[in-house]
Amino acid sequence: MESLKQTKSETGQTESFLDILKANIGQYFMFIALVVIMIFFTITTDGVFISSRNISNLINQMGYIAVLAVGMTLIIVIRHIDLSVGYLAGFLGAFSAIAMTFWGWPVYAVIPAVMIMGILAGMLTATPVAKLGVPAFVSTMAAGLIFRGALLLVTMGTGTIIINDQVFVAIGNDYIPDINLEGFLPGRHKLTLIIGLIGIIFSIFSAIRSRRTKKSYNFQVPSFGLFVAQLVLISALIGYVAWILSGYNGISWSLVILLLVVGVFQFITTKTPLGRHIYAVGGNPEAAELSGISVSKITYIVFGAMGFLSSLSGIMYASRLHSATTTAGLGFETDAIAAAFVGGVSAAGGVGTITGSIIGALVMMSLQSGMNLMGIDISVQYIVRGAVLVLAVVFDRITRRNQ
Amino acid sequence: METPILEMKSITKEFPGVKALDNVTFSVRRGEIHCLVGENGAGKSTLMKVLSGVHPYGTYSGEIFIEGELQKFNGIRDSERAGIAIIYQELALIPELSVYENIFLGNEVTNGVVIDSNESISQAVDILKKVGLDVNPLTKIKNLGVGKQQLIEIAKALKKKVKILILDEPTAALNETDSDNLLRLIRGLKEQGVTCILISHKLREVLEIADTITVLRDGKTVTTLDVQKDKVNEPILIKHMVGRSIENVFPKREKVKVGKELLRLENWSAYSYALGRDILKNVNISVHAGEIVGIAGLMGSGRTELAKSIFGNPDHYRLSGKVFINGVEQKFRGPHDAIKSSMAYVTEDRKGNGLILIEDVKQNITLANLKEITVGGVINENEEILVANKYCSELNIKTPTVQQKVRNLSGGNQQKVSLGKWLFVKPGIMILDEPTRGIDVGAKYEIYTIMNSLVEQGMSIIMISSELPEILGMSDRIYVMSAGKIKGEMPVEEASQESIMALAVDY
Numbered sequence: 001m002e003s004l005k006q007t008k009s010e011t012g013q014t015e016s017f018l019d020i021l022k023a024n025i026g027q028y029f030m031f032i033a034l035v036v037i038m039i040f041f042t043i044t045t046d047g048v049f050i051s052s053r054n055i056s057n058l059i060n061q062m063g064y065i066a067v068l069a070v071g072m073t074l075i076i077v078i079r080h081i082d083l084s085v086g087y088l089a090g091f092l093g094a095f096s097a098i099a100m101t102f103w104g105w106p107v108y109a110v111i112p113a114v115m116i117m118g119i120l121a122g123m124l125t126a127t128p129v130a131k132l133g134v135p136a137f138v139s140t141m142a143a144g145l146i147f148r149g150a151l152l153l154v155t156m157g158t159g160t161i162i163i164n165d166q167v168f169v170a171i172g173n174d175y176i177p178d179i180n181l182e183g184f185l186p187g188r189h190k191l192t193l194i195i196g197l198i199g200i201i202f203s204i205f206s207a208i209r210s211r212r213t214k215k216s217y218n219f220q221v222p223s224f225g226l227f228v229a230q231l232v233l234i235s236a237l238i239g240y241v242a243w244i245l246s247g248y249n250g251i252s253w254s255l256v257i258l259l260l261v262v263g264v265f266q267f268i269t270t271k272t273p274l275g276r277h278i279y280a281v282g283g284n285p286e287a288a289e290l291s292g293i294s295v296s297k298i299t300y301i302v303f304g305a306m307g308f309l310s311s312l313s314g315i316m317y318a319s320r321l322h323s324a325t326t327t328a329g330l331g332f333e334t335d336a337i338a339a340a341f342v343g344g345v346s347a348a349g350g351v352g353t354i355t356g357s358i359i360g361a362l363v364m365m366s367l368q369s370g371m372n373l374m375g376i377d378i379s380v381q382y383i384v385r386g387a388v389l390v391l392a393v394v395f396d397r398i399t400r401r402n403q
Numbered sequence: 404m405e406t407p408i409l410e411m412k413s414i415t416k417e418f419p420g421v422k423a424l425d426n427v428t429f430s431v432r433r434g435e436i437h438c439l440v441g442e443n444g445a446g447k448s449t450l451m452k453v454l455s456g457v458h459p460y461g462t463y464s465g466e467i468f469i470e471g472e473l474q475k476f477n478g479i480r481d482s483e484r485a486g487i488a489i490i491y492q493e494l495a496l497i498p499e500l501s502v503y504e505n506i507f508l509g510n511e512v513t514n515g516v517v518i519d520s521n522e523s524i525s526q527a528v529d530i531l532k533k534v535g536l537d538v539n540p541l542t543k544i545k546n547l548g549v550g551k552q553q554l555i556e557i558a559k560a561l562k563k564k565v566k567i568l569i570l571d572e573p574t575a576a577l578n579e580t581d582s583d584n585l586l587r588l589i590r591g592l593k594e595q596g597v598t599c600i601l602i603s604h605k606l607r608e609v610l611e612i613a614d615t616i617t618v619l620r621d622g623k624t625v626t627t628l629d630v631q632k633d634k635v636n637e638p639i640l641i642k643h644m645v646g647r648s649i650e651n652v653f654p655k656r657e658k659v660k661v662g663k664e665l666l667r668l669e670n671w672s673a674y675s676y677a678l679g680r681d682i683l684k685n686v687n688i689s690v691h692a693g694e695i696v697g698i699a700g701l702m703g704s705g706r707t708e709l710a711k712s713i714f715g716n717p718d719h720y721r722l723s724g725k726v727f728i729n730g731v732e733q734k735f736r737g738p739h740d741a742i743k744s745s746m747a748y749v750t751e752d753r754k755g756n757g758l759i760l761i762e763d764v765k766q767n768i769t770l771a772n773l774k775e776i777t778v779g780g781v782i783n784e785n786e787e788i789l790v791a792n793k794y795c796s797e798l799n800i801k802t803p804t805v806q807q808k809v810r811n812l813s814g815g816n817q818q819k820v821s822l823g824k825w826l827f828v829k830p831g832i833m834i835l836d837e838p839t840r841g842i843d844v845g846a847k848y849e850i851y852t853i854m855n856s857l858v859e860q861g862m863s864i865i866m867i868s869s870e871l872p873e874i875l876g877m878s879d880r881i882y883v884m885s886a887g888k889i890k891g892e893m894p895v896e897e898a899s900q901e902s903i904m905a906l907a908v909d910y
Contacts, residue, residue, distance in 0.1 A: 217785045273773040286756035291771040292739035
């Protein structure tokens with residue numbers, strides 16, 4: 001007994017850098033791959049790729065896919081798939097346009113209304129899955145067809161609907177305002193830099209606090225050197241991104257929304273019982289059910305969240321285009337699913353993180369943006385993106401098998 | 404003396420950590436009906452898997468002779484070619500295909516390219532006649548009852564010119580009429596010269612039909628009896644089947660006076676939509692604080708179904724009857740309600756529905772009671788580690804850290820993680836389903852010790868087990884189940900392996 005305790009405190013909660021790397025190789029690999037891809041395109045485009053303007057554009061373009069990828073991650077974690085999200089987003093975007101343009105609804109009523117509709121649509125789609133065990137593939141494909149029809153129906157009379165509401169249009173196109181500091185850092189978006197600084201300070205403080213709590217529990221923590229190195233790396237990353245963004249128009253409202261979504265979902269999945277329950281249902285539904293977790297309730301919640309995020313995606317897309325079109329949402333679900341898989345989600349269930357999927361979305365969007373800048377034909381672009389997707393998944397399987 | 408049609412000599416088969424067959428010798432005369440009996444885990448199914456090539460030549464030691472010739476099967480195809488057909492309890496028919504398509508599956512009658520349906524159907528009619536089955540060969544399998552499906556399996560085997568037909572508990576899922584039909588058919592086949600090996604727990608039917616009976620116990624051949632010559636009867640068979648060596652030592656427990664009644668079932672019945680039959684019939688049991696109640700019975704007798712039906716009924720059986728917890732009638736809508744009423748259920752199949760193998764030790768231990776470590780909606784992960792460490796040291800779970808994935812632990816340690824998980828919900832009633840299956844003797848002893856200390860603290864434990872020594876060594880009181888019914892109840896002092904087995908095989 002005594003000797004067992006000894007070994008426990010020796011190996012205890014220490015995780016060497018190598019262990020951390022080994023355990024998370026899949027996720028770090030994608031991050032490294034992202035950096036490599038970005039450097040590659042920066043070189044091939046003579047630095048245009050990494051320019052403030054391009055990165056800013058890239059993020060705005062990615063926004064409406066990335067929010068879907070967040071929801072899709074959870075859907076795949078609980079062993080399902082959602083093929084309806086693209087047209088749901090398209091339909092809800094069109095609904096917002098009609099409500100504002102033809103019915104004269106104020107934008108502050110439209111947005112919550114559309115969000116509620118998204119949640120209800122997601123839960124409705126989930127009903128055959130949760131209650132009768134209908135495969136999500138079928139249920140969501142059917143829902144996708146219905147939403148597509150609904151989109152065509154509401155845009156039938158008018159075709160493309162132009163949106164004139166300034167607030168609504170700002171969501172997908174505008175940037176947070178700047179503060180005026182006469183002569184200080186001209187040409188830079190000061191508020192973006194300040195927010196970056198606040199982000200750095202916040203992450204340092206929370207890291208220090210978490211380290212202190214761990215110590216108060218007498219748990220071993222990573223060595224001080226490693227800890228500092230981690231903090232420096234994270235701070236440099238935040239600082240660099242803020243610096244690049246400040247060189248154009250600063251942080252866009254799209255990025256604000258995306259960061260909020262990622263923050264909330266990351267928090268829920270990693271810190272709350274609900275998050276645990278989602279991963280438990282994905283890891284072993286029968287065991288989860290016998291542990292008192294209602295698998296059908298979790299299914300409703302996850303699909304409801306997916307519906308909510310579809311509504312956000314639809315709003316962001318319609319806003320970005322200043323209009324609702326008959327083809328809005330086409331192929332969104334494919335992009336979201338690809339981002340999730342590139343980001344390390346496993347179709348076998350129970351595995352996959354929000355941050356991973358965001359990295360996956362960044363990888364896919366960087367490929368698209370970089371190849372566009374290089375003037376590569378769209379046909380080749382599709383082939384490359386497909387190849388990257390399959391490579392990422394193959395790599396994921398191999399590393400998982402080796403574990 | 405003529406050469407036996409089948410002779411298996413000194414067969415030994417080992418699985419990691421277990422010797423499933425230990426020097427088994429098994430010999431079958433041409434044209435006889437030879438029954439193989441023994442407790443669950445005695446090695447009957449493993450022996451038949453060796454014979455049919457599921458465990459290929461080289462993975463076991465010993466020799467198989469068919470009609471005097473040494474055989475080296477590399478798979479089922481080889482054994483089929485040698486004239487062996489095996490029909491498992493779980494039928495291998497495709498429900499959506501028709502009767503004749505199933506009979507010819509894998510050996511389709513073609514005119515070179517295309518399946519010749521007319522020829523197949525007319526051949527199928529002949530084959531069906533042989534098994535005395537009058538069904539349209541175009542009927543889909545799913546529209547037939549289990550009894551008829553069983554006969555179609557046999558028809559399928561006969562089509563392949565079978566010499567030795569092996570039936571693994573063919574009557575377990577059949578009603579009396581269907582069973583009688585099947586037995587009559589087996590006798591008929593015997594007259595046509597087919598040798599039959601029959602695995603069955605229903606001793607009455609074994610005695611009725613067998614020419615010879617071989618008894619296995621703990622992976623060894625105990626005896627081979629000639630039913631006529633040796634004047635075999637049920638008590639003799641049971642005696643041979645049990646008499647199992649008690650290799651496990653059971654930790655002593657201070658017998659405390661039992662407390663008040665914690666759980667009572669009244670006329671508890673369950674019907675499974677999936678199986679289309681009643682799986683529990685009028686079960687009445689009562690469990691008190693501070694006692695271990697053993698539930699004995701063979702596999703398929705309804706023990707696990709009983710546990711699940713009480714524990715919130717996750718498989719959605721149609722239930723009737725009443726369950727009382729602490730004297731109050733309860734209607735659970737799901738396992739979460741059962742957990743709220745201070746019940747816990749450590750499942751039989753820890754990998755299948757007990758643990759989340761891809762998650763780590765601490766996440767598994769806290770899963771059923773996250774609210775205990777949640778403050779303001781956020782899981783306190785540091786507290787979680789403390790909780791997990793506590794159970795690791797109390798239950799002596801051997802893992803480098805609580806961040807270790809559960810799938811990397813040994814069976815015994817996984818089982819202890821399962822126990823830890825359910826102890827963390829601080830239950831009053833704990834159901835342990837085969838708590839020591841597949842784990843080594845040392846870990847078994849540890850689990851027994853934990854069980855004793857739990858009941859001493861006033862918990863009540865319902866222990867489901869196939870191992871009679873375990874039932875006798877650990878229980879205060881024993882219920883014996885068979886075919887979904889409670890066949891008997893006895894205090895441990897009055898129970899013996901023979902008396903339990905006699906009830907368990909009473910259908």
